[in-house]
């Protein structure tokens with residue numbers, strides 16, 4: 284897919300098809316009077332939506348494409364634009380329309396950004412496992428940008444970087460567990476680090492054992508694929524004054540991702556029906572890697588690290604047994620009540636590492652609990668935070684990126700349920716499963732750090748079409764992470 288930002292005049296010459304959003308376009312610049320009347324009559328018809336599909340109309344001998352621009356239930360105005368653009372691109376691919384002009388001279392920058400994202404969502408296909416892959420038709424989208432040419436070019440470049448990162452995350456998530464295991468994930472991360480000039484530190488099983496990162500050791504020891512912890516670092520403020528306001532510490536955002544390349548549940552084995560989706564249990568780590576990739580490529584003025592907590596939760600003769608007790612990196616002892624509650628164990632190490640790095644802000648993201656899937660489903664992620672400003676920032680950045688976040692309570696009344704008879708803690712708690720998991724994580728959050736935990740168990744992967752994902756990884760969270768880095772970075776300048 285190609286996107287070109289043009290002035291009005293050049294756009295007029297090249298259009299095979301025309302895209303517009305309701306009445307925001309001056310048709311006379313591109314259409315004959317007769318054609319304009321036809322457009323107007325279709326537009327009038329569209330006032331009374333909803334519309335099941337796109338409508339076509341022959342205008343001036345060219346195929347003009349009308350996209351279903353009806354408002355969808357529950358979607359914001361910007362997401363509505365994304366969806367319209369996504370459908371347009373899908374249709375252009377199917378009909379093999381080489382050039383589509385988008386008449387966006389009147390569009391606001393954020394509207395254009397939404398449209399560009401919608402177009403690029405249509406450009407993803409995961410067919411590496413097909414014996415005969417069929418590439419997507421490459422359509423060119425010409426954006427007639429009026430006075431906004433320079434601004435829209437900058438936005439298009441940003442969208443391309445963000446979408447490449449989203450696709451990195453999706454590819455990792457969709458790759459099956461016989462190809463993607465901790466070791467191959469590490470190789471992938473090393474390549475990303477090299478390509479984007481990000482520093483990387485890899486701890487293998489020996490190092491994890493030696494340093495006492497026992498969450499990883501405990502979860503990963505049952506598998507023939509050993510666990511790893513990867514720390515990536517991008518410092519976008521080093522060497523310049525940005526972020527160094529007098530007397531205050533410059534922000535350092537650390538993104539911690541759950542990276543279970545497969546979660547069988549361990550000896551507390553999952554039922555067969557819920558297992559195949561567990562190829563997506565490394566979405567947190569994939570999204571953390573994708574986000575730091577984009578943040579580095581965009582050269583955002585902020586210090587960001589990503590900690591990938593990689594392990595496979597498998598059954599073997601060395602698997603952790605229910606009732607086993609280990610000492611976590613911060614000294615607290617943990618009884619493994621349920622081997623399927625493994626994500627919080629590896630994350631205990633990741634949160635500790637974030638503290639060592641000197642984090643001012645920590646976001647951890649994890650496909651952590653089935654309880655969150657039942658509470659909020661596939662369209663909304665639940666988040667927790669110990670800091671109201673950060674929490675508000677998460678919601679706002681999510682809205683900007685058309686990703687929905689709902690604030691959940693770190694309810695202290697449920698904290699006692701995590702206490703164990705022998706150990707300090709156990710890895711299961713009250714019936715409020717998602718809250719218990721968050722309270723467990725809070726035990727490992729370094730002091731005086733703004734922290735937010737995102738439970739993306741519902742939003743990471745879909746088994747039926749949802750917005751711009753047909754099946755598989757959604758890439759949920761990557762954009763909001765990038766936007767947060769942008770907001771925190773620029774706010775400190």
Ligand code: BES
Pocket residue numbers: 546548560564621623624625626650651652653654656710711712716740741
């Ligand atoms: N990876 C799962 C959570 C999950 C469920 C993600 C469904 C995506 C879709 C996690 O490791 C898990 O199994 N959690 C248990 C915890 C319980 C044993 C306390 C759960 O939620 O059932």
Ligand code: ZN
Pocket residue numbers: 546548622623624625626
């Ligand atoms: Zn599990």
Ligand code: ZN
Pocket residue numbers: 543546564623625626650651
């Ligand atoms: Zn899991």
